[in-house]
Amino acid sequence: MAPRLSGLILAAGFSSRMQALKPLLPLGETSVLGQCIDTLRKSGIQDIMVVAGYRGSEVAAEAVAHGARAVLNADFADGMFSSIRCGAQQLGEAEYIALLPVDIPLIRSGTLYLMQQALQGRTGVQVVHPEFNDQRGHPLLIATALLRDLVRAASAPGGLRPLLERHERMQPEQVVSVKVPDANILFDMDTPESYAACCERFPRRDYPTLEEGAVILEHIYPMPPKGVAHGHLVGELAAGFAEAINVYRDAGLCVDLCRVAGWLHDVAKGQEHHEETGGRWLDGLGFPRAACIVAAHKDLDWHPGDPLTERELVHLADKLAKGGRLVTLDQRFGEKSALYKDDPDAQEAVQSRYLLARELALALEEASGQTFVTLCAHLASRCSR
Template sequence: MTPLAAIVPAAGFSSRMGRLKPLLPLGETTVLGRVVGLFRSAGVERIIVVTGNRGDEVAGAAREAGAQAVHNPDFARGMYSSILAGARALPVDAEGFFVLPADIPLVRRETVLRLMHSFGLERPAIVYPRFRDERGHPPLIGRELLPDILAHDGEGGLRAVLERHQRDAHDLDVADSAILRDIDGPEDYEAALADAGRGYPTPEECAQLWALSGGTGHVMRHCRAVARVAEALCAALNARNPAYPLDMDLVRSAALVHDIGKGTRRHEEAGAELLLDHGFPDAAGIVRVHFDLDLADDAPVAEREVVFLADKLVRCDRPVALDDRYLEKMAMHADEPGAVPAIRGRLERARKMLARFDREMGVPAEQLAREALA
């Protein structure tokens, strides 16, 4: 593995936040702990946290998280002074280094791993993560740029240096909107708290996943239709059981990408693996079982059952009766040995699921599907 390091500027005043951002709680750790943990989980062992404002506190948190702390006495001069302090502390054997400010804490581990793979494969001067045509953090910078970085007067920041090497840069498209999201003020922090444990893609990330996978238009239209039906089923279930609501956002997300592996053998497995590769385990778990699913009588209905049934009530992008969908499959595969009994078994399990939903919602699921796609 190519030896890499990371520079984490954490020296600022946090003036717009009103509280020291690196030490704010986030999930089971802090904002800074999350960033350090990100790199450690990806195998980056040399992590340099650059301190400034309240340096002793931040340094202690950095060391506790497993990073090296380097103080920048000139931190009041701005971010570039912290990048210089970190660059001077880089290990001599580091072939490249990430730069990720401490207030961009939600970047996914899988994004860092993809950047590392691209850097090792192509060895460009810089690898930028890019989300929907916009570059974000952390760039992965080759060691050969260090002389230019150290000699720069700070005008225009790090970007000015990197732009001089544009011809040797590579953009890596990722399905990770967090590369563009920093914690600037209280609203950003509240959003980060809500998003810290999210294991499924946002609608924008779903669109990026489809762009990366090269999905066809009719499959994407089907997924959007399934998402509308799934939302209707989820809303009906939640209305009858408001004390224990299902996660509508998870349902919508998984439905939007449930057929992203279409065109491959065992497309549900292929789709789930793609989602895991991009850091979305919750959606992957639903996609993996959407083709065929059985629910025990004493087991509660969950998000995966919602997506499963919604998929069975949509043909292309129009509503279909559940029996009709499976009977069509039987006719299509009538000449294949063993196919019809297998499809009949899936039909019986789907009928059982449909009856369960009808009872729990108090309204026929097929009716809701027709209304959702009217």
């Protein structure tokens, strides 16, 4: 049975370097604090407490508006450790606490999911750290009993970190680091410049970077080298299609999304209904935009006249890649047709997919101002370098 979790968001500080109150700054369609609460809730944590301090009534009101509880830390000027102590004393009977500073607002819900998975089938784990690029970040998942023991310290000049480091030296088997595809565990929002960077990053939070995609393929859902080579080609083709359309029409297609979704489109290859499974896996990691592309790479609901989006470009690119080699649509579907020559239902499906691919190719010609053959030849040359 999964352990009971509560969330503890630390939002009591002065925000002195920010020159504005961090928890209430706008982010997306809500506030920085609202995003933190929403992320914890999407990961399955329902009991969420926010520790407020400076301008506490405003922060508490924002917490309650998002369905969280709030507690005021009268000693907030003493630093973050006082807020951890205050929150730990107020939380209920959860076995573990997800501890998140409010200035780390871009983490994905999938990060907490992977951290919770690290507790499954293990006994004695007291602390779980997320790790990206060999660096630990936030949030921290810690056993409630341990946290309450640690905050009983009369003083903690260095905060919680040295207490955790001492515990790990004494009981290393109780501490686990989990590799996560989330660079945002390391992204700290403390200054006006970092807030601007946060707002710039926010729209890209729902699909992975290539670096994050590498973590998925190496550590979360490993893929054999042939599959990686195929995904790389599909991603480069789809990105090239998007670039060509953007140059010709300024369509605003996301080249990076095409590239990483193409790379990951076969992440669940070998599973039943692998396209749907792969979509579910990526959605569970907190990447919904990439997930919907992956889920549609085999069959696609699209009709001539509909717009070409990243989803259609990855779908078409997949039909041009056989392993890590570029082929024509006629070659790809000719081989499929020969393979299923004695299966009328499969033949019908192959023919339907072939006709759809042809229509997509025609739409791509119109959208890019280039013939399909010319565009593919250019991309083939680029991919071979």
